[in-house]
Amino acid sequence: ENVKIALVVKSLGNGFFDAANKGAEEAAKELGDVDIIYTGPTKATAEAQIEVVNSLIAQKVNAIAISANDADALVPVLKKAMERGITVISWDSGVAKEGRQLHLNPSDTGLIGETIIKLAADYLPEGGDVAILSASSTATNQNAWIDAAKKVLPEKFPKIKLVATVYGDDDSAKSTDEAKGLLKSYPNLKAIIAPTTVGVVAAAQVVTDEKLIGKVNVTGLALPSEFKKFIDNGASQAVALWNPIDLGYSAVYLAHDLAVKKEEAKPGATLSIGRVGKVTLDDTNSAAMAPPFQFDKTNIEKFSKIY
Amino acid sequence: MKAFLKYREIWLAAAIIVLVGLISTRFPAFADPGNLRQVFNDTSILMILALGQMVVILTRSIDLSMASNLCFSGMVVAMLNAAHPAIPIPLLIVIALAVGLVLGAINGLLVWRLNIPSIVVTLGTLTIYRGATFVLSGGAWVNADKMSPDFIGFQRAAFLGIPVLSWIAILVIALFFVLMTRTALGRSIYAIGVNPTASVYTGIDVGRTKFIVFCISGIIGGLAGYLWISRYVIASVEVANGYELNIIAACVIGGISIAGGIGSVGGAVLGALFLGIISNALPVINISPFWQMAISGSAIILAVVLNARGERQQGRIILRKVEAA
Amino acid sequence: MDTTAQHGTVKEGPAASTPRLTLSGISKSFPGVRALHNVSLSLYPGQVTALIGENGAGKSTLVKIMTGIYQPDSGTISIDDQAVALHSAHAAFGHGVTAIHQETVLFDDLSVAENIFLGHAPRTRLGTIDWRTMRKDAREVLDTMHAGHIDADARLKDLGIANKHLVAVARAMSIDAQIVIMDEPTAALSMKEIEELFLLIEFLKEEGKAILFISHKFDEIYRIADRYTVFRDGEMVGEGLIKDAGQSQIVRMMVGRSVDHIFPQRKAEIGAPMLSVSGLSHPTEFNDIGFELHKGEILGFYGLVGAGRSEVMQAISGITRTSGGTITLEGKVIAPKSAADSIEAGIVYVPEERGKQGVVIGLPIFQNVSLPSLKRTSKSGFLRLAEEFSLARSYTERLDLRASSLSQDVGTLSGGNQQKIVIAKWLATAPKVIILDEPTKGIDIGSKAAVHGFMAELVAQGLSVIMVSSELPEILGMSDRVVVMREGLVAAVYDNKGLDAETLVRTAAGIAA
Amino acid sequence: MTDIPAPRHIPDRLDKPFRSAIFSWEALLVVVAIAIFAINSFASPYFLDPYSLSDLTFNFTEKGLIAFAMALLIISGEIDLSVAAIIALASTMMGMAVQAGAGTPVLVLIGIVVGLGCGAFNGLLVTRLGLPSIVVTIGTMSLFRGIAFIILGDQAYKGYPESFAFFGQGYVWWVVSFELVLFLIAAVVYWFLLHRTSFGRRVFAIGNNPVAAQFSGVRVGRIKFILFCLTGLMSGIASVLITSRLGSTRPSIAQGYELEVITMVVLGGVSILGGAGSIVGVVLAAFIMGLVTFGLGLLNVPGIVMSIFIGLLLIIVIALPIVWRRLRGSS
Numbered sequence A: 001e002n003v004k005i006a007l008v009v010k011s012l013g014n015g016f017f018d019a020a021n022k023g024a025e026e027a028a029k030e031l032g033d034v035d036i037i038y039t040g041p042t043k044a045t046a047e048a049q050i051e052v053v054n055s056l057i058a059q060k061v062n063a064i065a066i067s068a069n070d071a072d073a074l075v076p077v078l079k080k081a082m083e084r085g086i087t088v089i090s091w092d093s094g095v096a097k098e099g100r101q102l103h104l105n106p107s108d109t110g111l112i113g114e115t116i117i118k119l120a121a122d123y124l125p126e127g128g129d130v131a132i133l134s135a136s137s138t139a140t141n142q143n144a145w146i147d148a149a150k151k152v153l154p155e156k157f158p159k160i161k162l163v164a165t166v167y168g169d170d171d172s173a174k175s176t177d178e179a180k181g182l183l184k185s186y187p188n189l190k191a192i193i194a195p196t197t198v199g200v201v202a203a204a205q206v207v208t209d210e211k212l213i214g215k216v217n218v219t220g221l222a223l224p225s226e227f228k229k230f231i232d233n234g235a236s237q238a239v240a241l242w243n244p245i246d247l248g249y250s251a252v253y254l255a256h257d258l259a260v261k262k263e264e265a266k267p268g269a270t271l272s273i274g275r276v277g278k279v280t281l282d283d284t285n286s287a288a289m290a291p292p293f294q295f296d297k298t299n300i301e302k303f304s305k306i307y
Numbered sequence B: 001m002k003a004f005l006k007y008r009e010i011w012l013a014a015a016i017i018v019l020v021g022l023i024s025t026r027f028p029a030f031a032d033p034g035n036l037r038q039v040f041n042d043t044s045i046l047m048i049l050a051l052g053q054m055v056v057i058l059t060r061s062i063d064l065s066m067a068s069n070l071c072f073s074g075m076v077v078a079m080l081n082a083a084h085p086a087i088p089i090p091l092l093i094v095i096a097l098a099v100g101l102v103l104g105a106i107n108g109l110l111v112w113r114l115n116i117p118s119i120v121v122t123l124g125t126l127t128i129y130r131g132a133t134f135v136l137s138g139g140a141w142v143n144a145d146k147m148s149p150d151f152i153g154f155q156r157a158a159f160l161g162i163p164v165l166s167w168i169a170i171l172v173i174a175l176f177f178v179l180m181t182r183t184a185l186g187r188s189i190y191a192i193g194v195n196p197t198a199s200v201y202t203g204i205d206v207g208r209t210k211f212i213v214f215c216i217s218g219i220i221g222g223l224a225g226y227l228w229i230s231r232y233v234i235a236s237v238e239v240a241n242g243y244e245l246n247i248i249a250a251c252v253i254g255g256i257s258i259a260g261g262i263g264s265v266g267g268a269v270l271g272a273l274f275l276g277i278i279s280n281a282l283p284v285i286n287i288s289p290f291w292q293m294a295i296s297g298s299a300i301i302l303a304v305v306l307n308a309r310g311e312r313q314q315g316r317i318i319l320r321k322v323e324a325a
Numbered sequence C: 001m002d003t004t005a006q007h008g009t010v011k012e013g014p015a016a017s018t019p020r021l022t023l024s025g026i027s028k029s030f031p032g033v034r035a036l037h038n039v040s041l042s043l044y045p046g047q048v049t050a051l052i053g054e055n056g057a058g059k060s061t062l063v064k065i066m067t068g069i070y071q072p073d074s075g076t077i078s079i080d081d082q083a084v085a086l087h088s089a090h091a092a093f094g095h096g097v098t099a100i101h102q103e104t105v106l107f108d109d110l111s112v113a114e115n116i117f118l119g120h121a122p123r124t125r126l127g128t129i130d131w132r133t134m135r136k137d138a139r140e141v142l143d144t145m146h147a148g149h150i151d152a153d154a155r156l157k158d159l160g161i162a163n164k165h166l167v168a169v170a171r172a173m174s175i176d177a178q179i180v181i182m183d184e185p186t187a188a189l190s191m192k193e194i195e196e197l198f199l200l201i202e203f204l205k206e207e208g209k210a211i212l213f214i215s216h217k218f219d220e221i222y223r224i225a226d227r228y229t230v231f232r233d234g235e236m237v238g239e240g241l242i243k244d245a246g247q248s249q250i251v252r253m254m255v256g257r258s259v260d261h262i263f264p265q266r267k268a269e270i271g272a273p274m275l276s277v278s279g280l281s282h283p284t285e286f287n288d289i290g291f292e293l294h295k296g297e298i299l300g301f302y303g304l305v306g307a308g309r310s311e312v313m314q315a316i317s318g319i320t321r322t323s324g325g326t327i328t329l330e331g332k333v334i335a336p337k338s339a340a341d342s343i344e345a346g347i348v349y350v351p352e353e354r355g356k357q358g359v360v361i362g363l364p365i366f367q368n369v370s371l372p373s374l375k376r377t378s379k380s381g382f383l384r385l386a387e388e389f390s391l392a393r394s395y396t397e398r399l400d401l402r403a404s405s406l407s408q409d410v411g412t413l414s415g416g417n418q419q420k421i422v423i424a425k426w427l428a429t430a431p432k433v434i435i436l437d438e439p440t441k442g443i444d445i446g447s448k449a450a451v452h453g454f455m456a457e458l459v460a461q462g463l464s465v466i467m468v469s470s471e472l473p474e475i476l477g478m479s480d481r482v483v484v485m486r487e488g489l490v491a492a493v494y495d496n497k498g499l500d501a502e503t504l505v506r507t508a509a510g511i512a513a
Numbered sequence D: 001m002t003d004i005p006a007p008r009h010i011p012d013r014l015d016k017p018f019r020s021a022i023f024s025w026e027a028l029l030v031v032v033a034i035a036i037f038a039i040n041s042f043a044s045p046y047f048l049d050p051y052s053l054s055d056l057t058f059n060f061t062e063k064g065l066i067a068f069a070m071a072l073l074i075i076s077g078e079i080d081l082s083v084a085a086i087i088a089l090a091s092t093m094m095g096m097a098v099q100a101g102a103g104t105p106v107l108v109l110i111g112i113v114v115g116l117g118c119g120a121f122n123g124l125l126v127t128r129l130g131l132p133s134i135v136v137t138i139g140t141m142s143l144f145r146g147i148a149f150i151i152l153g154d155q156a157y158k159g160y161p162e163s164f165a166f167f168g169q170g171y172v173w174w175v176v177s178f179e180l181v182l183f184l185i186a187a188v189v190y191w192f193l194l195h196r197t198s199f200g201r202r203v204f205a206i207g208n209n210p211v212a213a214q215f216s217g218v219r220v221g222r223i224k225f226i227l228f229c230l231t232g233l234m235s236g237i238a239s240v241l242i243t244s245r246l247g248s249t250r251p252s253i254a255q256g257y258e259l260e261v262i263t264m265v266v267l268g269g270v271s272i273l274g275g276a277g278s279i280v281g282v283v284l285a286a287f288i289m290g291l292v293t294f295g296l297g298l299l300n301v302p303g304i305v306m307s308i309f310i311g312l313l314l315i316i317v318i319a320l321p322i323v324w325r326r327l328r329g330s331s
């Protein structure tokens, strides 16, 4: 009997997660005895994700690897899953410590926070006003990155002034409105930082529409395939992201190792993630996969064909 | 009564002016003609949708499926555009209208032929149409990347200094104005709302008129589908999720009576504009976005209270001396 | 216009020419009810045919078939000897059939002109509605009807009820219909408006229209009709020229027995004051209303429609808020804030608009009857069905209700039978004072007698009754005293001894004697 | 006096209980429920498992609790679209109380009282000012959730006491959850209230003809107010359950629940126009919706595709009796 590993995502249809699924399938093939169940709600809410997890528990899957819509709300149901003998890990967007055996960060939180500011600062030698357009106000990972960014600002980028943080809820219409509001309220705005693949596209489109290319730089985390256009037209100088394929691959690899090889997830443990390398768990049982990777005019063409 | 109706719209217009005034005390540039033009443009889609919803509400029905229709039609044209960028935009718009019409006609047929209350029918199709979008697209999004420059650029092109999107809204407003005040269909729509039984006795085919009304809101949904997708340059299953309530809220603020028969094109447009201004203004006057929801909620409640005040019947006056006084 | 008609002489119509409209073998059933069975009817140009029958005989159903609202199960309709199919109200118009229906059915929020022309408005060359021509035409139609005082631009809801009826007639005229049907057009009108309506009917006769006139009032029928057709239980049981038939003959056909409607004789045993009202006022509807009602008394309230009688009664029963005045019941001042309060205190109001205020369509008969008495039929909030059934049975059977079971939806009853339910439900609360607003509006002669008999019984048991009525014979026949209201004020109070109709009409209309 | 012949006897009811039971709405729902249950058991080997069946109930218990009160409200001719927003606001208030160190009993009390308060607010607007409820509650829906957003912003409340977890996660006996028990108790209570008390009778009367009901001595305003309060109360209770089940509060909690609750009520045969409906129907509809979503979930069908099934089910189940009547009528 094959090992059933469920890859639960925040919402279906998102190109980022579809890419992660590719990686998951790749890992499954490599591991041989694994069936992947790629699932998630269509609307990115915790309640909907709980129903999905409940049905996975009923199907007696061997492992659940989840990118959570809410760090806390999913804890009870994931605990129940663990009680029924299911291996639970979180990846990408984490779950509080009690609700999973380990969490795989796509990258180091502090590093991401620093990177998104650096992406803006690199093109603002004189400094200036920047604003953040985030996803939903409840998104765990975005909030962690923004906190990290705020922390490094005073020491490393004293000339950069963060004037506002707004939320587009990963909804393109809302993100568009918020981006427009930013441009109106802060006429001196030099950059919009959107650490979310939906928000960054919306912001870049707004900057293009308002003919502010060259005046306002859009940056943040973006999928090259979705974002190439805005690097090409100059609305954005550079964005960053990690490789979602690797992320999906690693998540499945870890879940498999915990479920089948009965590896133990404990602080300090070092676990293998196949072709991607090795990770070491910190004292919250979290690990970071790889540093974020930067895309600009020089390489976007190539990567837009991959993910 | 005619004068009274105008009265109501004048009130709403006054409220809007006051609102703009208040905002410009905190953010002077808001009242610039250029900015107001942009607010109009930003609100165009909501205005168009509110007009489509208005004709439905006037007949004592409701269309909860408009946002889902928008989502589905938008996805169809986005996918078509992605697959065949050569299809000219006018043809795509016609396709969007046609798809919207079909979805509207399904609602209309169920309401007309099976006599199911419209709120039930459209509560059902609300989820069905959105689900169908998922099935159609396999859940995948269509991104800016896959859309042709014309697809995105059409509504942004300026004509006489005003974007095409705004022109489309103006055209739709004009069409609805003629429809509601100058055509037999428009008058039948009012009559049905005022008194459905009397309408039957008057020879109006109530069922068929409701069918037509749903077709209209369907077409509007289709049009808004294209406009929405090309404006926000992403087509996904979540497009305009929950937006049906904004559309209804715009109608309500515009003084369209949910009990049917009362309301006007001007009201719907102003109602949409009111909501548009609020959502436009909040970010610029530095009110935390978290206040936005509570503020628009309060605005809706206030508008209903005021409208109800206006609608409240004076009662017929029997006493001479009161009449004289 | 022929002035002789105004004096109530019936002209011999054009000698039984060919009928304009003929119905033959029409049958129509509703689930569980055979409303019409193989009925026939002919309407002749320039003649008024009266359609007569008990409540539920099928009159309104026939009207709806003739106007395309219902489709008959079988039978044929021909107009000018041509068989026609009336699929919809629109098709009926096309064949020149128009109706003023039993319930006033027009559009309150639309203008008078639009009410007249909705569905056949004049168009511009572009095909859009020509508002200017429409207003002009509306004014013309109203003028030809001597109703020029009605403003074509006014909203219908701002008109008085009589004027609304005139608008309904104007609509019928504007369609240039050859066949005009009027289903109880006088039920909501008082003397003055009825006279105006009769003038109009005469006018229509002159124009050669074929008219069907439905009414339960024999004086009207004898006044205006040329021919009659009688229905009983959905079948046609007689027809002929009205001048050849006596009233008792027609009534016998109608109910299958003889009914001689004489108002019940009562020994006036009027006791102590029961209810006294003084200074009762309302900002817009009435002012300084005062009267006294005694135990065992029937107090009539007369006035023209719109005089404000109903509003006063609704204020006494807590439905309308007052701006001043006191109500005293058995020496205790009461201030009911809702119908519930007044019912508890022992005053019940039987409203006049049965469809809107009286019956709860959608609920079965027994639940309608028990609704105001739920406190008595239930026990600490829990329902007791047996109590409800027995309560409903005792009152409906006394009123000779025609229904197949007590669990039948009241919506399936005819108008008159619904009225019986309305009366039954408030009687069942065992009140001290009962206010009946137009209690016999739209009910047939047999049931009318039953209601009157019942009222007599009630006062004999020591109840006090207020009867609001616009029917003079009823007022004169039943009341001990009569309060006349005019424009929101009490115009006079008369003792009903040797009181004559003329005094009442003059007082109500404000014409000095 | 006129001779009135002996009164005709009118029977209580025309006896067709068997026929009417067979063609009743509830019977249709029972058939649908059994069919779906059977299909589920065939389609997935995991379905017929006590733990699965127990988990299944969580898909509808909270919404179902609100649906009972909503059913009464809709029967009376009103509607409440703000129920999900009430959940969010009540949950937020509970979260604030937790921060202030409140214990479980206080939390439950706060959830219920806030729900009741929101319901009363809706009720006042509708009955006192005579506003249409659909519009009022579209407004309060934004207002209530908006307040939750103002308070919480991008934060979350957590740290609910251990004992608080029982309401949404606890089991009374074996696999029978506390939520399920509460749902069944509420079903019985509401059944009595609607079908066996004079209050329920008045609710039906109001839904069919509010004016006539008022003239008949029914205190229409008061009853509607009570119904809004009940709906708020049930939303408050649901809020306690959901908050306990999630163990945390976000302002976006329970988003979109209002339409699911209304779908449940309508599927249960309650007339959206008011005046008709039954609690048994609502219970069956709750089970059906739970069965459909859970069954399809076992097959890993995405939620949005399930919603197609729910939408179709809604329209088909409502259309069936109409089509059936028409077919019978024409033959």
Ligand SMILES: Nc1ncnc2c1ncn2[C@@H]1O[C@H](COP(=O)(O)OP(=O)(O)OP(=O)(O)O)[C@@H](O)[C@H]1O
Pocket (backbone or CB within 6 Å): C030, C031, C033, C034, C035, C053, C054, C055, C056, C057, C058, C059, C060, C061, C062, C102, C411, C412, C413, C414, C415, C416, C417, C442
């Ligand atoms: N829509 C309907 N559904 C079921 N039964 C109906 C319907 N309409 C009328 N009926 C029944 O048909 C019969 C005839 O009703 P109709 O309204 O034609 O009587 P009517 O002669 O106009 O009485 P009234 O003098 O009281 O107005 C009655 O028994 C009535 O209950």
Ligand SMILES: Nc1ncnc2c1ncn2[C@@H]1O[C@H](COP(=O)(O)OP(=O)(O)OP(=O)(O)O)[C@@H](O)[C@H]1O
Pocket (backbone or CB within 6 Å): B316, C157, C158, C159, C160, C161, C162, C188, C303, C304, C305, C306, C307, C308, C309, C310, C311, C352, C353, C437, C438, C468, C469, C470
């Ligand atoms: N302007 C109007 N518009 C609509 N309906 C009216 C109007 N005037 C009168 N009516 C209706 O006509 C009927 C009688 O009117 P109203 O109640 O004012 O008369 P009344 O003198 O109080 O009593 P009643 O005619 O009942 O004996 C009622 O059904 C009322 O609703």
Ligand SMILES: [Mg+2]
Pocket (backbone or CB within 6 Å): C059, C060, C061, C102, C183, C415
């Ligand atoms: Mg009739």
Ligand SMILES: [Mg+2]
Pocket (backbone or CB within 6 Å): C306, C309, C310, C311, C352
């Ligand atoms: Mg009256």
